[in-house]
Amino acid sequence: MRHYERTAVAGPGGSVPTLYEWAGGAPALERLTERFYARVLKDDLIGPLFAGMDPGHPRFVAMWLGEVFGGPDRYTAERGGYPHMLGQHLGKAITEPQRRRWISLLLDAADEAELPDDPEFRAAFVGYIEWGTRLALANSRPGARPVTDAPVPHWGWGVAPPYRP
Incomplete structure (x- = not known):
C-alpha cells in the first residue's frame, strides 16, 4: 500500500496526505463529477431530480468534495458553504432507492475517472458518501427541519466529522 511507505517528513502525521491530495486534487474530482453527472442525466430513477441542472453543477460538486476531503475552501468562499448545499436538497423528497x-x-464514475482504488481511500470515500447521502x-423529506448553520464537514482517513487535519 503506497501511503504506508516511509517518507523524509518527520513528526506526527506530517507525511499523511489529505483525501483530497490522495485522490488527485481538483482535476481528479472534476473528472469524477463530470463522468458521474453524465451518468445521472441518463438515469431513469435519479435523472428527474437533476432536470434543469445548472451546467456548472458538476464543477460545484467537485468543489464541495474537495473542501470536504481537505482541499481548499472554495465551496464555502464561492458558493456559501453548508447552508447553500443544504438548500439544494430541501424539499426534494429523495427516496432510498434514489x-x-x-x-x-x-462509485462507477470513480472507477471510470481512475480515482485511487486502494482499500483505505475507497473506505474513507464510501464512508463519506454513505454519511452524506443519508443526511x-x-x-430532503417534506417538513424536515435540519440544522442550517453547520460548517462544511471535513472527512479524513477513517475519521468522521468534526475531523480537522
Missing part, C-alpha cells in the same frame, strides 16, 4: 442509485453511479435523504 439514494442508493446515486451511490452506485458515483441528504433526511434533509
